[in-house]
Amino acid sequence: xxxxxAQRVIVRDGGMEVHGxxxxxxxxxxxxxxxxxxxxxxxxxxxxxxxxxxxxTLPWAGVPIPVGQLGGPYRLRQR
Numbered sequence: 027x028x029x030x031x032a033q034r035v036i037v038r039d040g041g042m043e044v045h046g047x048x049x050x051x052x053x054x055x056x057x058x059x060x061x062x063x064x065x066x067x068x069x070x071x072x073x074x075x076x077x078x079x080x081x082x083t084l085p086w087a088g089v090p091i092p093v094g095q096l097g098g099p100y101r102l103r104q105r
Contacts, residue, residue, distance in 0.1 A: 032059075032096045034086045039076040044068075045088030048077060049096050059096055061089040 037044040037058055046060025055071045080086035
């Protein structure tokens, strides 16, 4: 997955919920970029099992980031 193919996702991991963009994946881990209310961007990789595509029962409520600002390169690191 490359940044022009960025997909809006929701991550549920360790009691937190992140609404962001999946910008890279190796099949086991998904690299997610999101923006917090202060305007700062965060990025982290998550286990693929914790990453979901939003839908009607789980709507996306993140801060929009223009696709042109999601550019990498992103490296997936083992946690």
